[in-house]
Structures are given as C-alpha cells and as structure tokens.
Amino acid sequence: MVGKLLVRGMLAGLVAGALAFVFGKLFGEPSIGNAIGFEEAHASEPEGPELVSRAVQSGLGLAVAVIVFGIAIGGIYALVFALAHGRIGTTTAGASAVSLGVLGFCVVYLVPFLKYPANPPAVGEPDTIGQRTGDYFGMMLASIVFAVLAVVAYRALWQRLGGYPAGLLAGLGYVVLVAVCAALMPGVDEVPKAFPADTLWNFRVAAIGTQAVLWLVLALVFAPLAKRVLQAAPERPLAAVRQA
Amino acid sequence: MATHSVPATPAALPAIPIRQVAPWLIFAGVILLLAIYFISSEQGALAMFPGMSVHEFVHDGRHLLGFPCH
Numbered sequence: 001m002v003g004k005l006l007v008r009g010m011l012a013g014l015v016a017g018a019l020a021f022v023f024g025k026l027f028g029e030p031s032i033g034n035a036i037g038f039e040e041a042h043a044s045e046p047e048g049p050e051l052v053s054r055a056v057q058s059g060l061g062l063a064v065a066v067i068v069f070g071i072a073i074g075g076i077y078a079l080v081f082a083l084a085h086g087r088i089g090t091t092t093a094g095a096s097a098v099s100l101g102v103l104g105f106c107v108v109y110l111v112p113f114l115k116y117p118a119n120p121p122a123v124g125e126p127d128t129i130g131q132r133t134g135d136y137f138g139m140m141l142a143s144i145v146f147a148v149l150a151v152v153a154y155r156a157l158w159q160r161l162g163g164y165p166a167g168l169l170a171g172l173g174y175v176v177l178v179a180v181c182a183a184l185m186p187g188v189d190e191v192p193k194a195f196p197a198d199t200l201w202n203f204r205v206a207a208i209g210t211q212a213v214l215w216l217v218l219a220l221v222f223a224p225l226a227k228r229v230l231q232a233a234p235e236r237p238l239a240a241v242r243q244a
Numbered sequence: 245m246a247t248h249s250v251p252a253t254p255a256a257l258p259a260i261p262i263r264q265v266a267p268w269l270i271f272a273g274v275i276l277l278l279a280i281y282f283i284s285s286e287q288g289a290l291a292m293f294p295g296m297s298v299h300e301f302v303h304d305g306r307h308l309l310g311f312p313c314h
Contacts, residue, residue: 206308
C-alpha cells in the first residue's frame with residue numbers, strides 16, 4: 001500500500017510540476033529576463049562563453065528543474081501522508097491530503113522564504129553562496145523540526161483539551177519557535193543599490209506562486225488517488241497485519 | 245463526561261503501521277532528497293561533479309523555486 005501511495009504521489013508531483021512550470025514560465029521568466037538584463041548592464045567584467053543558452057535555461061532547463069522537483073516533493077509528500085493519515089485527526093483521505101499540502105507549502109517553503117526570500121539573478125554575492133545555502137536549508141530544517149514537534153504536541157494535548165484548542169496551542173508554539181529561530185539567524189543584505197524594486201517584487205511574487213501552484217495541485221491530484229488506494233485495501237485489524 | 249462524537253485521540257482512522265512505512269521512507273526518501281539536491285544545490289554551494297553545466301541547465305528553476313543559486 002505504501003508503494004502504491006508513493007507512485008501516486010510522484011505522478012501527482014509530475015502533474016503539479018508541469019503546471020508549476022507553466023506558471024513560472026508565464027509569470028516568473030519576464031522578471032528573470034529583466035534581472036539578467038540588469039546583470040549584463042552592470043557587469044564589471046565580460047561574462048565567459050555561455051554553457052547553456054538562455055532559450056534552454058528558460059525553457060527545457062526550467063521545465064526539467066521544476067518537474068523533477070515536483071516528482072521528488074510528490075514522493076516525499078506521499079510517504080509523509082502514509083505516516084500521517086489516521087494520526088493527525090483528519091477523518092478522510094482528502095482532508096489528510098489537503099491538510100498536508102497546505103502544511104507542506106507553509107513549513108517547507110513559505111516560512112524559510114519569509115526569512116530568506118527567493119532572489120532573481122544579479123541579487124546575491126557569489127562569495128556568500130555557501131553561507132546563504134547553509135542558512136536557507138538550516139531555516140528549512142528548523143521549520144520542519146518545529147512542525148513535527150507541534151504535531152507531536154497536538155496529538156498529546158488532544159486527549160486533555162480536544163482538537164481545536166490543541167491545534168491552536170500547537171500552531172502557536174510552532175510560530176513562536178520559528179520566529180525566535182528566524183530572529184537569531186543571520187540576515188542577508190545583498191540587493192544591488194540600483195536593482196529595480198518592481199523586478200524584485202514581481203520575481204518574488206512569481207516565486208511564491210510557482211511553489212503554491214506546485215503544492216496545491218499536488219494535494220488536489222493526490223487526494224482522490226489516495227482515497228482509491230485506501231479504499232481498495234481496507235485496513236485489516238492489526239492482528240491480521242502481524243500475521244501476514 | 246466524554247461524548248461519543250469526540251474521538252478520544254487523533255487516531256480516529258486506522259493508520260498504516262509505521263513498520264510498513266519506514267523502509268519506503270528510508271530508501272525512497274534518500275533517492276528523492278538526492279534529486280532535490282541536484283535541482284537545488286549541485287555546482288552551487290557544493291559540487292559532486294566538476295564544471296557548471298548542471299548549475300546552468302537548472303539555473304532558472306533554481307532561482308524560481310527559491311534556492312540560493314549563485
């Protein structure tokens with residue numbers, strides 16, 4: 001059953017990645033193009049020969065990157081679904097799938113983005129790439145760990161308080177932990193002085209949109225597929241599972 | 245005092261035993277994380293292969309998905 005869920009998660013991720021690519025191509029590429037124009041106009045030394053043409057980067061390269069990312073996220077999402085369904089208080093496969101999609105988008109993407117937002121080309125010092133990559137993944141890891149702790153706390157508090165207060169407290173705990181963590185982690189201030197503000201804004205909105213499309217489509221495509229997998233293999237009592 | 249409509253624990257539904265999920269999570273998880281590494285970070289902060297062709301090929305996706313690119 002877990003294998004079936006995994007395959008369906010990866011398929012849903014493929015669809016989600018394809019649609020996220022279309023969104024990114026339409027709404028993200030114009031600001032990437034502007035940013036590269038700025039970069040070339042302000043370059044102190046001429047760029048070396050192009051390894052990959054702009055046409056490939058903004059077409060096939062973007063498609064492969066977003067779709068492979070979608071498939072990988074879809075697979076991990078399906079495995080987390082297999083763990084979470086029946087353990088987080090949701091009563092249907094669809095509710096579990098959509099809850100995890102929204103949670104995944106917020107915890108894995110949106111919260112790290114709020115501290116370390118996506119940057120277009122020309123923004124960011126090449127010398128600090130190691131530091132910025134470490135900080136970004138560190139923030140992402142902290143967000144995921146705090147979210148897991150919040151879910152554990154939610155399950156523990158459920159019996160004493162009921163679902164709604166337990167969820168509220170756990171959510172508040174997550175927000176406090178993640179805010180303290182963000183305040184303690186180093187900031188980044190590397191936007192060139194003359195960089196057009198509207199290009200930066202449009203790029204970042206498009207970046208959020210691309211990930212939002214990816215996670216939302218993933219959850220909505222996965223939900224009915226997961227429902228069918230769970231219905232086709234009705235849970236046997238635990239004793240029967242042990243014997244099998 | 246507890247009413248029948250409120251489940252005593254969040255586990256209102258039969259869950260998949262963790263022992264069934266764990267092997268998938270470990271093996272598939274590693275491979276899928278490796279795929280994310282190649283999209284997000286290879287030939288950026290870290291490099292398993294020399295050159296910049298992977299970086300340049302996934303360049304736009306890396307920016308748009310929110311990963312530090314260069």
